[in-house]
Amino acid sequence: METISAILGLFSIIAFILGMIKPKWVIWFGITPKRKTVAFIYLGLFILAVILSTKSTKNNEPKTIAEPIIETVEENNSNEIISSIGKEIKVGYFSYFVNSIEYRKTVGNEFSSETADGIFLLVNLSIINTSDETQTLDGSAFFLTDKNDVKFEHSTDGQSTLEMSGIETLFLKECQPRIKTKGVLIFEVPEKGSYSLNLVGDFLGTTTVKILLK
Numbered sequence: 539m540e541t542i543s544a545i546l547g548l549f550s551i552i553a554f555i556l557g558m559i560k561p562k563w564v565i566w567f568g569i570t571p572k573r574k575t576v577a578f579i580y581l582g583l584f585i586l587a588v589i590l591s592t593k594s595t596k597n598n599e600p601k602t603i604a605e606p607i608i609e610t611v612e613e614n615n616s617n618e619i620i621s622s623i624g625k626e627i628k629v630g631y632f633s634y635f636v637n638s639i640e641y642r643k644t645v646g647n648e649f650s651s652e653t654a655d656g657i658f659l660l661v662n663l664s665i666i667n668t669s670d671e672t673q674t675l676d677g678s679a680f681f682l683t684d685k686n687d688v689k690f691e692h693s694t695d696g697q698s699t700l701e702m703s704g705i706e707t708l709f710l711k712e713c714q715p716r717i718k719t720k721g722v723l724i725f726e727v728p729e730k731g732s733y734s735l736n737l738v739g740d741f742l743g744t745t746t747v748k749i750l751l752k
Contacts, residue, residue, distance in 0.1 A: 550583035578698055578709060629747040630739015631673045632713070635664040637720075639751050641730050645699050652699040656728040661735060661751065664720050667713035675721070677708040679738045682725050683748070690733075696724035 553564045558573060565575060627634045640660045644653045652658075659682070667673045677697050682690040697707045700722060708721040727733065732752065739745030 550580045554580040554584070574709060575701055578701055582698075627737060627747060627749055628668070629737050630745040631667055631669040632675070632737075632739060633666040633668055634737050636735075636749070636751065637662040637664055645696055645703070645724065647703040650699050650702040652695050654693075654696070654726045656726050657730065658693065658696055659725045659727050659733065659751075661723040661725075662720070663708075663723065664718055665711075665713055666718050667715050670715050672715065673713050674741050675708050675711045675713060675738070676741065677721075677723055679741065680708070680723050681736050682727065682733045683736065684727075684734075685732055690725050690727055693724045693726045696726065700724060 554577065556563045558577075564580070565572075623638060624635055627636070639662070642654075642658045642660060644651055645658055645660070646652055665675070677692045678694070680692050684690070697709055700707050701709060706721055708723060711719070711721050713719055723735075725733075732750065734748045734750050736746045736748050739747075
């Protein structure tokens with residue numbers, strides 16, 4: 539397993555470097571050759587190689603009795619705002635506009651598609667970076683909660699499928715100062731219903747505002 543993970547890691551690094559020079563060298567099967575797609579695929583493969591290597595190492599370690607872990611849960615002080623389509627929501631470095639929301643069972647195209655076990659909820663956003671410097675956003679910093687505060691993380695499989703089918707997401711999105719840009723967030727939820735979106739004010743998601751999607 540360690541040999542396989544090492545080969546996979548080396549291959550993904552080489553492919554990533556070549557793809558940054560010319561994407562079409564390492565993108566096939568009708569997928570649009572873009573540097574962002576190269577980064578998503580081959581950085582993902584590299585992370586997978588690291589995980590496989592870590593698991594292999596752990597399997598070879600002597601078994602020990604785990605000590606009980608005490609987890610501290612911090613209170614969520616986010617403000618919930620009733621949103622409307624096109625209403626401006628300001629948080630941290632950004633102003634957001636929820637343009638639309640959409641439910642889909644399947645996303646993608648004939649070359650790359652993903653079907654949800656539940657249903658996909660897509661949120662179409664317009665974003666303005668209100669700071670004086672370039673800011674980066676990533677879809678993984680956003681999440682949904684339902685009326686019972688059950689948390690739904692951003693769908694990485696759905697995001698990669700959207701990117702490969704030519705739809706702009708918030709995968710490492712660079713937002714230039716004072717310029718409006720757009721991106722789609724995708725989540726997998728059990729059913730259509732009432733959900734709140736936690737919008738972030740920076741890349742790390744240290745500042746959030748919760749809005750009700752309706």
